[in-house]
Amino acid sequence: MALVTTNQLLSKAQREGYAIGAFNVENMEMIQAVAEAAEELQSPVIMQTTPSTVKYADLEYFYANAKVAAEKTSVPISLHLDHGNSFTLAMQALRAGYTSIMIDGSHDSFEENIAVSKAVVAACHPSGISVEAELGKVGGKEDDLDGGAGGYTDPDEAVIFVEKTGIDSLAVAIGTAHGIYKGRPQVDIERLSEIKALISIPLVLHGTSGVPDEVVRECIKCGICKVNYATDLRIAFSKGVKEVLDKNPDTIDPKKYNANGREFVKKYVMKKIKVCQSAGKI
Secondary structure, three states: OOOOOHHHHHHHHHHHOOOEEEEEOOOHHHHHHHHHHHHHHOOOEEEEEOHHHHHHOOHHHHHHHHHHHHHOOOOOEEEEEEEEOOHHHHHHHHHHOOOEEEEOOOOOOHHHHHHHHHHHHHHHHHHOOEEEEEEOEOEEEEOOEEOOOOEOOOHHHHHHHHHHHOOOEEEEOOOOEEOOOOOOOOOOHHHHHHHHHHOOOOEEEOOOOOOOHHHHHHHHHOOEEEEEEOHHHHHHHHHHHHHHHHHOOOOOOHHHHHHHHHHHHHHHHHHHHHHHOOOOOO
């Protein structure tokens, strides 16, 4: 089917108490892996790309791949710009055909974050395109994204932020981080519950790679409707490629090792779809 907006996916997830897995894709094989996993489990999914990923290729390349993958499946798939770092990039993604846009103004002041998020909403909503923003700052480092030590989302500020921007979903900072964890992440479930009690739009969990599955399930119970996975997909793909090259160092056909990377990613995505409890939710 055609690509859909995240509003269509997240509103149903919120009503029925599950979450949608949002998987960062870096190449054609990872896009295929996510689509195949979703089809096999009959689950909606979100594919997403970061600014560094689209810098490596471009928005149109990833849109074309995701569009074909979606059209070859019977499940709803959304294409999302993850951590859009400027109004300009957000508009480029909108024009390229992305069906969901994140504008991340969390590194700016509260007022500046409101202003840029509101501007992206004003540009995207006339076309029916969903907008996600972040309040607080998810810590850690991945690619060009550096959240440092992070900063927690203030529940009262979240109320003001949502009201003034008109965003469709809110990424919250509750102790998760981007990249690889050095220890067990300390996720503030109580803060998440406070935020959920105050605002009605779907909440998003970033930096979930490495977060124990039982913690993710608890977050879903407390209002998380979209769960982002990135680092672990890269690790899975790399392991698949390395497995082929370790066994057969003379392999020169990229199709052989990329196919194994694709299979590793597919297995990982299927596992996380089950954690999100979205299997069969089309």
